[in-house]
Amino acid sequence: MKTGLDVIHEGLYVSECCLQTTRFAKDQTFTRCPKCSALTVWEVIEEDEVTQAA
Numbered sequence: 001m002k003t004g005l006d007v008i009h010e011g012l013y014v015s016e017c018c019l020q021t022t023r024f025a026k027d028q029t030f031t032r033c034p035k036c037s038a039l040t041v042w043e044v045i046e047e048d049e050v051t052q053a054a
C-alpha cells in the first residue's frame, strides 16, 4: 500500500525502501517511511484478524 492511502486492514507492515516495520490501524493513512521520510510502499507482514461487525 502506498503512502497516502487509507489502511483497510489493520496489521504489521514493512516499508519497501528500508524494511522498517510499523503497525497501522484501520482508517489510518499509510505514512511516509519513518526511517528515510520518503514516499514508500508498505507490504503487509501480518494482518490482524479483523473484527467485522456482523
Ligand SMILES: [Zn+2]
Pocket: 015, 017, 018, 019, 033, 034, 035, 036, 037, 038, 040
Ligand atoms: Zn525508507
